[in-house]
Amino acid sequence: MKTRLYIMSLCLVGLLTASTNMKAQNGQSRKLLALSKADHTLSIVDPVSLKVLAKMPVGADPHEVIASTDGKMAYVSNTGGGRFHVLNVIDLVAQKTIDSIDTSPLMGPHGLAYADGKLWFSAEGSKAVGRYNPAIKKVDWVMGTGQGRTHMVEVTKDGQHVYTTDTDGGTVSLLNNVNISWVQTVISTSKGVEGFDISPDGKEIWAVAAGNGSIYIIDTAIKAVIKTLDAKAVGANRLRITYDGKLALITSLRTGELVIYDVKARKELKRLKVGTGAAGLLIDVDNTRAFVACSPDNYVAVVDLKTFEVTTRIDVGGRPDGLAWALQ
Numbered sequence: 001m002k003t004r005l006y007i008m009s010l011c012l013v014g015l016l017t018a019s020t021n022m023k024a025q026n027g028q029s030r031k032l033l034a035l036s037k038a039d040h041t042l043s044i045v046d047p048v049s050l051k052v053l054a055k056m057p058v059g060a061d062p063h064e065v066i067a068s069t070d071g072k073m074a075y076v077s078n079t080g081g082g083r084f085h086v087l088n089v090i091d092l093v094a095q096k097t098i099d100s101i102d103t104s105p106l107m108g109p110h111g112l113a114y115a116d117g118k119l120w121f122s123a124e125g126s127k128a129v130g131r132y133n134p135a136i137k138k139v140d141w142v143m144g145t146g147q148g149r150t151h152m153v154e155v156t157k158d159g160q161h162v163y164t165t166d167t168d169g170g171t172v173s174l175l176n177n178v179n180i181s182w183v184q185t186v187i188s189t190s191k192g193v194e195g196f197d198i199s200p201d202g203k204e205i206w207a208v209a210a211g212n213g214s215i216y217i218i219d220t221a222i223k224a225v226i227k228t229l230d231a232k233a234v235g236a237n238r239l240r241i242t243y244d245g246k247l248a249l250i251t252s253l254r255t256g257e258l259v260i261y262d263v264k265a266r267k268e269l270k271r272l273k274v275g276t277g278a279a280g281l282l283i284d285v286d287n288t289r290a291f292v293a294c295s296p297d298n299y300v301a302v303v304d305l306k307t308f309e310v311t312t313r314i315d316v317g318g319r320p321d322g323l324a325w326a327l328q
Contacts, residue, residue, distance in 0.1 A: 038318025066112035071328035082108030082125030111153035195239035208236040238281040251278035282323035293320040
């Protein structure tokens with residue numbers, strides 16, 4: 001189904017110059033950011049020593065975290081089952097929480113992306129996607145999806161395409177900018193679709209549904225599902241594709257497994273038990289490791305992507321979840 005929707009915005013200018021998936025460039029340092037839902041904190045972790053360098057307070061229900069392109073600021077969404085309307089702002093240089101953003105009337109901010117100097121977020125309770133402009137300290141763009149529980153969000157590098165998973169609706173929304181208006185394509189998958197990622201070449205979306213554990217591969221050109229894989233990833237929470245496009249990783253909050261797929265062959269390579277429940281997922285920028293937030297187990301598991309084994313665990317506080325890189 002396709003619906004033409006016009007942007008409800010105050011500002012219709014600017015193109016994205018950075019993608020959600022960031023890669024380290026020469027001379028850049030990086031830090032691992034990890035949320036604790038139980039402690040209501042954001043930890044800064046040294047990715048080499050795996051030591052926690054600092055902890056900052058965040059809101060009452062932290063779910064996802066993203067860093068600005070320059071790695072100086074971080075933003076944390078507080079969802080509250082679709083009822084809350086707060087984004088926390090953290091100064092990563094000063095290592096302190098400095099502000100809160102009120103997203104109302106957009107309720108339940110969850111998924112986050114940062115590009116073109118702006119913060120994009122899903123609003124679960126409002127069935128919408130919003131964009132916050134730090135320069136003017138306002139939400140300057142909003143677009144409704146009309147789909148139940150708009151959950152995760154990704155934005156392409158050129159800023160012309162915004163993708164969301166709509167968990168209760170069982171759909172994936174493709175929002176494409178066409179001549180200063182936006183066209184929405186709604187693709188049916190399965191109820192509980194949540195974790196997803198875009199292939200590095202931008203040609204495919206891989207989305208996984210918690211209910212039936214299947215992976216839905218969507219061709220972004222024809223805007224349709226071209227392959228469904230019975231991955232048996234019941235309880236799937238997140239899906240990420242390695243930066244080289246070779247592997248797709250899926251976490252299951254129900255089984256505590258990390259399921260690893262060969263993207264080209266569309267075949268399972270490994271099913272690894274990392275805890276009793278696996279949630280937030282982050283891949284190292286050199287594709288050598290994966291970080292898995294095992295929320296019920298109160299640790300972040302570190303997985304070697306050559307041996308497909310857990311090498312160590314990081315304590316960032318109780319019920320860890322959202323993970324992100326900050327590149328400086």
